[in-house]
Amino acid sequence: MKESRSPILTDEELLMGLAEGTDDALTHLYRRYFPMVLHFVTTNSGNEDDAKDIYQEALIVLYEKVRNGSLELHCQLKTYLYSVGRRLWLKQLAQRSRFMVRDVETPASDEFVAGQIDEDLSVHEERDRQFDLMADSLTRLGEPCRTLLDDFYIQHLSMQEITEKFGYTNTDNAKTQKYKCLMRLKRLFFTEYKA
Amino acid sequence: METNEEKDIENILLAYGERVRFKQQLQAIQAGADMNAMRQDAKSYRSESTGAVRSLWQMYRTTLAVAASAAIITTFGSIFLYQTYQQSHKQEQQYSLLSKEIQAVKSSQRQLLNDYNGRGRGLSTNPAQVAGTGFLLTGDGYFVTNNHIVRDADSVYVQSTKGEVYKARVVYTDQSHDLAFLQLCDDNAFRTMPTVPYSFDARPSDLGERVYTLGYPREEIVYGEGYLSSGTGYRGDSTAYQVAIGVNPGNSGGPLLDEKGNVIGIISGKQTTSEGVSFAVKTNYLLEALNNIPVDSLKGQPLKLNRRNTLANLSRKQQIKRMQDYVYQVKVFKHKD
Numbered sequence: 001m002k003e004s005r006s007p008i009l010t011d012e013e014l015l016m017g018l019a020e021g022t023d024d025a026l027t028h029l030y031r032r033y034f035p036m037v038l039h040f041v042t043t044n045s046g047n048e049d050d051a052k053d054i055y056q057e058a059l060i061v062l063y064e065k066v067r068n069g070s071l072e073l074h075c076q077l078k079t080y081l082y083s084v085g086r087r088l089w090l091k092q093l094a095q096r097s098r099f100m101v102r103d104v105e106t107p108a109s110d111e112f113v114a115g116q117i118d119e120d121l122s123v124h125e126e127r128d129r130q131f132d133l134m135a136d137s138l139t140r141l142g143e144p145c146r147t148l149l150d151d152f153y154i155q156h157l158s159m160q161e162i163t164e165k166f167g168y169t170n171t172d173n174a175k176t177q178k179y180k181c182l183m184r185l186k187r188l189f190f191t192e193y194k195a
Numbered sequence: 196m197e198t199n200e201e202k203d204i205e206n207i208l209l210a211y212g213e214r215v216r217f218k219q220q221l222q223a224i225q226a227g228a229d230m231n232a233m234r235q236d237a238k239s240y241r242s243e244s245t246g247a248v249r250s251l252w253q254m255y256r257t258t259l260a261v262a263a264s265a266a267i268i269t270t271f272g273s274i275f276l277y278q279t280y281q282q283s284h285k286q287e288q289q290y291s292l293l294s295k296e297i298q299a300v301k302s303s304q305r306q307l308l309n310d311y312n313g314r315g316r317g318l319s320t321n322p323a324q325v326a327g328t329g330f331l332l333t334g335d336g337y338f339v340t341n342n343h344i345v346r347d348a349d350s351v352y353v354q355s356t357k358g359e360v361y362k363a364r365v366v367y368t369d370q371s372h373d374l375a376f377l378q379l380c381d382d383n384a385f386r387t388m389p390t391v392p393y394s395f396d397a398r399p400s401d402l403g404e405r406v407y408t409l410g411y412p413r414e415e416i417v418y419g420e421g422y423l424s425s426g427t428g429y430r431g432d433s434t435a436y437q438v439a440i441g442v443n444p445g446n447s448g449g450p451l452l453d454e455k456g457n458v459i460g461i462i463s464g465k466q467t468t469s470e471g472v473s474f475a476v477k478t479n480y481l482l483e484a485l486n487n488i489p490v491d492s493l494k495g496q497p498l499k500l501n502r503r504n505t506l507a508n509l510s511r512k513q514q515i516k517r518m519q520d521y522v523y524q525v526k527v528f529k530h531k532d
Contacts, residue, residue: 021217026224034228035236042237048230056221063217064210127210134211153205154212186204 011077019066029059033078036105037085044089044101054092058084061124075113083108083117130193137188145181152178292343292373292447292464325527328410328449328462329353329377332485334388336380337498339481340448340525341463342368345375353379353523356416361385363525366492369484372434372476373463376488377525380496392517393450394504396457397479399426406438408462409515410449411524418515419446421471423459428474429466435474436460442473448525451475456506456514 009017009028017025034055041051058081065071073080082105090101108114138146144166151157151165163174325348329340338353345351351363361384363377379385400406400423407420421440428435438451442465451460460475485498506514 021220023220023224026220027228030224030228031233035233038233039237048234052225056218056225059221060214060217064214067213127214130207131211131214134207149208150212153208154215156212182201182204182208185208186200189204189207190200 011073014077015066015071015073018063021063026059030055033081036078036082040082040086040101040104041089043104044093046089046092050089050092054085054089055081057088057124061120064124064127065120072116074116075108075110079106079108079113080117083114084121087117087121133189133192137185137192140188141181141185145184148174148178148181149185292341324529326411326445327447327525327527328445329523329525330409330448330450330458331379331388331391331521331523332376332500333498334390334501335496336378336385336387337366338363338377338379338523339461340375340377341461342370342373342375343463344448344525345377345527347529348527350528351377352526352528353377354526355523356519359384367484367488369480369487372480372484374461374476374481374484376485378494378496388520390503391501391521392505392514393452393456393458393521394502395478395482395500396453396459397477397482399477399479400436400453400459402426404459405454406440406451406459407511407515408440408442408446408449408451409519409522410442410446410462411522412443412445414524416519416522416524417446421473424472428476429464432474434480435463435476438462438473438475439471440473441471445524446473450518450522452506452514452518456504456509456518 009025014025014028014032018029034051037055037058038048038051041054042048046054061084062071062081075083086101086103086107093101108117138149141149148162148166151162152159157165159171159174159178162168162178163171166174166177168174168177325344327340327344329338329344331338345365345368348365351365352360353363354360361379363379366376366378368375380387402423402425404423405420406423407418409416409418411417419440419442421438423436424439425437427433428437436451436459438460440451440462442449442462446462447464449462450458451462453459458478458481460477461481462473462475464474466472466474482500485500488498506517509517
């Protein structure tokens with residue numbers, strides 16, 4: 001069942017593409033390994049949407065590791081993605097109080113690799129918690145702060161563009177506003193985060 | 196602290212932004228992906244692994260379950276049996292080298308009494324790290340012991356029963372047979388001794404041969420006797436004998452002598468799991484190793500083994516009395532790393 005793909009990218013090339021965030025690499029990652037996860041989730045009482053979510057999350061785990069340069073792959077990329085996806089789905093199933101899965105692939109059995117995946121996932125969970133809280137804090141921040149910070153840090157608009165968009169008199173003014181907003185966000189975030 | 200949090204919040208915000216962006220990108224890729232082809236792939240995945248098997252599975256489920264449990268029981272049963280068998284015959288790591296790691300050497304009274312020129316004092320204040328036994332091959336200072344005693348040594352000293360200490364030079368080592376040859380005559384204090392009273396017998400000795408050894412499991416020379424229990428050593432090692440003799444750390448490198456006072460081997464180790472199972476390298480291999488010593492390591496002093504045995508007609512006690520001057524304790528100092 002090896003379909004002819006052109007060009008056939010190696011794991012290495014895929015990961016490099018992923019680090020650069022190219023659509024091409026992502027498309028390949030989907031085409032190559034999503035069917036595996038899709039099959040796994042659907043044979044274990046999930047549906048297609050569940051599989052999409054799981055695969056998306058697995059890719060996020062991979063992506064964020066690649067991005068901060070902390071990825072050391074000690075197994076095949078396929079095994080890594082399968083194992084991560086499997087864990088994530090198991091967690092979902094556990095919440096639905098089901099604990100058994102039928103494997104369609106061999107998950108990473110090497111103790112070291114399994115330990116590494118455990119760690120990756122706990123880092124991921126922690127980050128999830130952080131990001132959920134961040135989303136929450138941003139909402140509670142209210143306007144115009146939320147949009148201002150969003151424009152600057154997430155949409156990466158320049159200070160000049162923001163000055164114009166919000167009608168500030170000059171960029172310094174905009175910067176001061178941004179700083180104030182950031183301080184408010186910091187307070188909101190950390191009071192929750194540390195508690 | 197304040198600035199730290201400021202940096203943190205910026206970083207989290209940026210990372211959060213990146214996550215949001217990446218999710219959107221993934222969303223887009225997913226939407227654009229050819230879901231039908233992937234579903235097809237997933238299905239073929241299924242047929243690869245189960246497919247046709249599935250209907251059979253439904254049919255024979257119970258039979259299979261029974262067969263599987265029988266198989267499991269048999270498998271684990273045999274594994275268990277095999278393991279118990281292995282454990283009872285386990286030989287791994289049961290071979291222990293008999294060099295002695297010394298934490299603190301108590302200097303015996305004898306040593307102090309004989310410490311005329313203060314040479315012994317250096318040793319007692321600076322205890323060696325490894326100790327074993329060794330004995331002279333020739334009266335003029337060639338000496339043999341186990342390689343594992345002098346391995347990685349910074350300096351090697353030998354000490355006689357009288358407490359005299361000489362510095363020794365390692366002339367040659369034979370790792371495969373665990374032998375090391377030393378020379379004492381580098382040390383000016385060493386005076387050539389009369390020819391050694393024992394001879395070396397390279398012919399294989401017979402099972403049941405009464406044997407004895409002298410060694411230094413403690414600061415004092417200790418006699419031990421037993422018999423040859425096998426013509427091969429640890430795990431059938433044909434270069435060694437198995438000897439039923441009680442030896443302890445520190446005995447390593449000691450001579451193994453037969454009734455007549457022929458050296459038939461060198462004590463090298465014992466099996467940790469059973470008492471009185473010791474091993475000795477055969478004299479044959481000692482001679483072989485001797486022949487391998489490069490001529491220039493000998494510094495022009497040929498190594499000629501004694502062929503005449505002067506112990507043969509003596510009683511055991513007399514033998515020991517004559518022998519013990521030729522058996523030394525080997526003290527080894529190592530670089531601590």
